[in-house]
Amino acid sequence: MATFHVVQEGPVNALALNRDNTQVAIGGRNVFKVYTIEEDKFREVCNLRASKHLNLSFSCNDVSWSWTDDHYLATAATNGHVCVWNLTKMGKAMQEQDYQEHKRTVNKVNFHASEPNRLISGSQDGTMRYFDIRAKNAVAIFYSNTESVRDVQFSPHNPYTFAAVSENGSVQLWDVRRPDRYQQQFAAHSGPIFACDWHPESTWLATASRDKTIKVWDLTSKLTLEYTIHTIASIGHIKWRPQRRYHIASCALVVDCSINIWDVRRPYIPFAAFNEHKDIPSGVAWKEDPHTFLSSGRDCTLYQHSFNFASRPASKANPQGVSLNNKGEVLYAHKVNVNNAIVKAAVGIIRKTSTTQSPDQFHLASSLMHQFTESPRGEQSESEIFLGLANNYVLSGRSLSEMCEHNSAVAKQYGKDQVAVVWKIIKTMYGEEYLQNSTSTNREDVVSHNNLPLNNIMGGIEHTNENDQRSRGGDTPVAQFSDETENEDQVDHIAIYSNGFPTYLNFRTGLPKGDFSFGENEIDMEFDTMITDFQSGYRNYVTPQQDFVLPNEAFHLRHEIRNRTPPPDKFPNSNFPVMNDDSQTIPLEEQPQTLLTVSCLPKMPLYDSSSIVLDALKHHAILGDVQTAACVLIVLGDQRKTLNELDESTQEHWLLGYIELLSRYQLWNIATQIIKLSWIPSVEQLNQQSTRFNTNCSKCSKALQRIGWLCDRCHSSQYALCSVCHQVVKGLYAWCQGCSHGGHLAHMRQWFAINKMCPTGCRHLCEYK
Amino acid sequence: MFEAQEITAEHKDLIHDVAYDFYGQRMATCSSDQYVKVWDQNSDGKWSLTSSWKAHSGSVWKVTWAHPEFGQVLATCSFDRTAAVWEEIVGETPGPGERGTRHWVRRTNLVDSRTSVTDVKFGPRTQGLQLATCSAEGIIRIYEAPDVMNLSQWTLQYEVQCKLPCSCLSWNPSLSKMHPLMLAVGSDDPNPANGVKVFIYVYSESSRRWTKIDAITNITDPVYDISFSPNLGRSFHVLAVATKDVKIVNLTHVYDNPNLQNVITKLDAQTVAQFDDHDSTVWRVCWNVTGTILASSGDDGCVRMFKMNYINSWKPIAVLRGDGSQVPNEGHRSSVSSTLGSSVQTASQTARYIKLGAISQPRDVPWH
Structure with missing residues (x-):
């Protein structure tokens, strides 16, 4: 069995097989032919449109082949004619009858399955006519009382019953002997019904409609809807598959060019589909064999399909x-x-x-x-580790060594030994101790000299450090009382006191290029407040430092704003007097000392660790641990500039990656911290996106133009009061975007814990989320 | 070890796709029964159905979430030749004791395809609201909502012709500005003679065009799913391909002209792993959020998980049996099913906790 086809000169509207499935008749506007079906091709037997004197000014809407006499064909035409053709005759005589009774298009014509010579037609004029082909006129007329009849089919189970479906969505069952009134009528679809088909064995009737459904009705004593198939387009034709109780073939009227075979019990996806037609198919005829059928299409073709070549949409799904x-x-x-x-x-x-x-x-x-779900087995899941690390890492506000030390401990605590090692390495490579050693010894002496008293104070606390063997000198004490890294401390002081020696500075800090970066300092100041609540396990703050923290807090807001101004003038000078108060003489002492170190610098080449560190970070990024990569970059501060080969786009990528992950876990505060700590403009700007709020006066709804809550129209700001306590709101003001009423965040929370309506009594159902 | 919780979806036909949202707290399922369902996880980890609606007039193949910054937005694609964008809206008038009824409205219906739309995916968030669809006729379409506040207006920006029927697509989610917009498309065309079944398309900012890059040349078996790994910090891209086995391909940029670093014309593809553990068709590949673990599912009814170790080689780490409960006591199960008539629909069970069977293959090491 093969799939084969013939091409016609025009679209084919209908096809009909003869009784023994050896021949097929097709009809269309310009086509009316009979083919013999051979093994692998169609052979034209006769062309009823060929004879010239048969000037048929109408087109076939439907073709039917007599079940009892192989010589008779009937056609339904758009101009209302129903014609009967006798294939044994020639020429004009072939047209045995031409019933011109219907006033409008005839949609369907069907021979009776057992009664010879009988056929029925259904028309757009709303009538069905029952013909005896020996008689000149219809023997019975059935008025459907609907606008138009789209399909009419004799029941295979009862010779007197036929079903008619119409465009108003109703199905009628008629007895041919009772033309006065239908036996039964029911509304089957919400749209026009285009086709119906009786099940060959069961008492089922399938109907197909423009509402994109095929419905299967059981017509035994009590009418029930058995199945509904949802299709993607209006259905124009349906035909039950022989010997397969639940299978039905459908052709769409629009959109869908494939012929679908459905299992009515699985009404969502076709059991099989045939996609050979290039335009919508117009009819299906089974060859009394479940594996082959013929179809005609608007694409001017007649196909024989074999089930072997069906596509199975469900198997592709x-x-x-x-x-x-x-x-x-x-x-x-x-x-x-x-x-x-x-x-x-x-x-x-x-x-x-x-x-x-x-x-x-x-x-x-x-x-x-x-x-x-991962069942807890004593170990933490990856996401818990991520959360723990994200929450506990310290990224700013302390000296590099301290942060590394702390973060290393955190990583270890969460079982990330490798990450812990990375932090240790960073500390070793970039910590103050190392830089201290690799640079001038002169300076160290001096510094330690100056800080001896403090060093003594701090000594006992510091000595858990594994780097103790290193010369600690003035290092950590300085870091402590200024809460900054030694290294940066120097940068700052130099920046203040010796702007004339930028090149010296570069040497001193090992930076490749001569720009002062003040980022670290600022960050330290901003996050001092944040960091104070961090409980360090191995480090205590001395009292002078707490004194130092408080003034910073006062400046907190201002610095946030300054952060966005261009770099040169954002140096937080204001901070330094405070520091200097604490550390008294250091800057003055230091300046001349550091100047002296210039001469001996070349002797102390820094070990270039950048490639190793970079490799480590990249390795972690590749392993998906962008957290480590991003955090190390942040903690490195200015030292990251020594990572020459790390281009800014990669840095940005890591930061963005980390921020994305944090936001997945809804760690907004940490994400914001990262953004603020960022040194890349495009990342810094993330906080500034979509930050505009429009506020309206809650009394007159006029947009508030000024800063604050004073309304230009009402000339009062009384409606900016908290709707619960009626006090002016300073600080966080929460308001409903629906009714503009609001107040203190805490008050609103309290109120909406119990109530749903707005506290002002405006009857608005506020939705705070 | 994993604990399995059965979720009774009550879809009337096959479930074709499941998707967690960005935060992993909601999920969406879609099925051949033309319904899409949205579930929310409550505090003790149980899923409750919050919305269910008939989304299409054909099988719904895929469902995907937009980034939450655009709202609660879903896109679906269907056998009915359309893709649709849905938005959840909170009703104005909540019922008594309710926080407002929520329902999903169709914001747009994308009807350009003439055949089944086989996949739909939102583009990277940094690109605004972009949507790519691919269809069985082999056309990739890229839509954009110019105004992210107005989800009902989508313009068809690009139509890219792919010679073979497409089955799946994946955006490269890389956050790096070094990486151009990139799409991978797979074809389930069964004929190996039709050549490569994975196509990589790259968007060029300068020419404003999507161009195909011949990178992957060795995959000629039908491809059922394809997925770029989340790229949070890698310089290269990792692509997982579900075909008759699981393949992991690294794509590295090759810069012809060092001056034009953003104009890439070549990608170097290297298959770094290939797992035939499923020993059958692999239907799905899916990454975890960091791109460290790949999960695949196949006709063997298992989810297999793979992870890259510290020497950059991929290893299987876990096997999850979809019906794991049935393996250890087969006899018992079958007797139950024969008495019930159907082993599948025991509607009374809303959730069961199942201890999964022991891992049988020696190389399947447990996770961690």
């Missing part, structure tokens, strides 16, 4: 779905393998599962969905 979320949960939906379950249950044998189901199990498709 993805039967599984998997999704992972940030908590490490796995969602898995998969097809239940009915095949397996049934076979095993029945026979107890194990059969290999197969994708292609046997047809009788096609309809049993269903899915199971599971969520897999």
Whole structure:
């Protein structure tokens, strides 16, 4: 059995097989032919349109072949004619009857299955006419009382019954002997019904409609809707598949060019589809054999299809779905393998599962969905580790060594030994101790000299450090009382006191280029307040430092604003007098000392660790641990500039990656911290996006123009008061965007914990979320 | 070890896709029964159905979430030749004791395809609201909502012709500005003679065009799913391909002209891993949020998870049996199913906790 086709000169509207399925008649506007169906091709037997004197000014809407006499064909025409053709005759005589009774297009014509010479027609004029081909006129007229009849079909079970469907969505059942009134009528669809088909065995009637459904009705004593098939387009034709109780073929009227075979029990996806037609198919005829059928199409073709070449949409459909979320949960939906379950249950044998189901199990498709959650086994999941690290890392506000030390401990605590080692390495490479050693010893002496008293105070606390063997000198004490790294301390002082020696500075800090970066300092100041609540396990703050913190807090807001101004004038000079108060003589002492170190610098080449560090960071980024890469970059502060080969776009990539992850876990505060600590303009700007708020006066709804809550129209700001306590709101003001009323955040929270309505009594159902 | 929780989806036909949202707190499922369902996770980890609606007039193949900064937005694609964008809106008038009824409205219906739309994915968030669809006729379409506040207006920006029927697509989610917009498309065309089944398209900012880059040349088996790994800091891209096995391909940029670093014309593809553990068709590949773990599912009814270790080689780390409960006591299960008639629909069970069977393969090491 093969698929083959013939091309016609015009669109084909209908086709009809003869009784023994050896010949097919096709009809269309310009086509009316009979073909013999051969093994692998159609052979034209006669062309009823060929004879010139048969000037048929009408087109065939439908063709029907007599079930009892192989010589008779009937056609339904758009001009209302119903013609009967006798294939044994020639020329004009072939047209045996030409009934001109219908006033409008005839949609359907059908021979009676058992009564010879009888046929019925259904027309757009709303009538059905029952003809005896020996008589000149219709023997019975049935008035449907609907606008138009689209299909009319004799029941295969009862010779007197026929079904008619009409454009108003109703189905009528008639008895041919009772033309006065239908036996039964029911509304089947919400749109026009274009076709119906009786089930060859069951008492089912299938109807197809413009509402994109095919419905199967059981017409036994009590009418029931058995199945509904949802299709993607209006259905123009349907035909039950022989010997397959649940299968029905459908052709769409628009959009869909394929012929779909449905299993009515699985009404969502076609059992099989035939996609040969290039335009919409206009009819289907089964060859009394479930594996072959013929179809005609608007694309001027007549096809014979074989089921062997059907496409199976369901087998292409993805039967599984998997999704992972940030908590490490796995969602898995998969097809239940009915095949397996049934076979095993029945026979107890194990059969290999197969994708292609046997047809009788096609309809049993269903899915199971599971969520897999990592069960706690004492160990933490990746996401918990990520959260723990994100929450506990310290990224600013302390000296580099301290931060590295702390972060290393945090990483270790969460079982990330490798990350802990990275932090240690960073500390070793870039910590103050190392830089101290690699630079001037002169300076160290002096500094330690100056700080001896403080060093003594601090000594006992510091000595847990594994780097103790290094010369600590003035290093950590300086860092402590100024809460800054030694290195930066120097930068700052030099920046203040010796602007004339930028090149010296570059040497001193090992930076490749001569720009002062003040970022670290600012950051320190901003985050001093944040950091104070961090409870360090191995470091205590001395009292002078707390004194030092407080003034910073007062400046906090101002510095935030300054942060966005161009760099040169944002140097937080204001801070330094405070520091200098604490550290008294250091700057003055230091300046001359550091100047002296210039001469001996070349002797102390820095070990270039950048490539190793870079490799480590990249390695972690590749492993998906962008957290480490981004955090190390941040902690490195200005030292990151020594990582020559790390271009800014990669840095940006890491920061953005980390921010994205943080926002997935809804760690907004940390994400904001990262953004603020960022040195890359495009990342810094993330905080400034979509920050505009428009406020309206809650009394007159006029947009507030000024800063604050004073309304230009009402000349009062009384409605900016808290709606609960009626006090002026200073600080966080929460308001409903629906009714503009609001007040203190805490008050509003309290209120809406109990109430739903706005506290002002404006009756608005406020939605705070 | 994983604990399995069964979620009774009550879809009337196959579930074709499941998707967690950005925060992993909501999920969406779609099915051949033309319905899309949205679920929310409550505080003790149980999922409750919050919305269910008939989304299409054909099987719904895929469902995908937009980034939450655009609102609660879903896109679906269907056998009915359309893709649709849905937005959840909170009703104005909440019922008593309710926080407002929520329902999903169709914001747009993208009807350009003439065949089944096989995949739909939102573009990277940095690009605003972009949507790519691919269809069985082999056309990739890229839509954009010029105004992110107005989801009902989408313009068809690009139509890229792909010679083979497309089955799946994936945006490269890289956050790096060094990486141009990139799409990978797979084809499930069964004929190996039709050549490569994975196509990489790269958007060129200067020419404003999507151009195909011949990178992957060795995958000629039908491809059922494709997925770029989240790229949070890698300089190269990692692409997972579900075909008859699981393939992991690294794509590295090759710069012809060092002066024009943003104009890439070449990608060097290297298959770094290939797993035939499923020993059957692989339907899905899916990454975790950091791109460290790949999960795949196949006709063997298992989810297999793979992870890259510290020497950059991929290893299987876990196997999750979809019906794991049935393996250890097969006899018991089958007797139950024969009495019930159907082993599948025991509607009374809304959630079961199942201890999964022991891992049978020696190389399947447990996670951690």
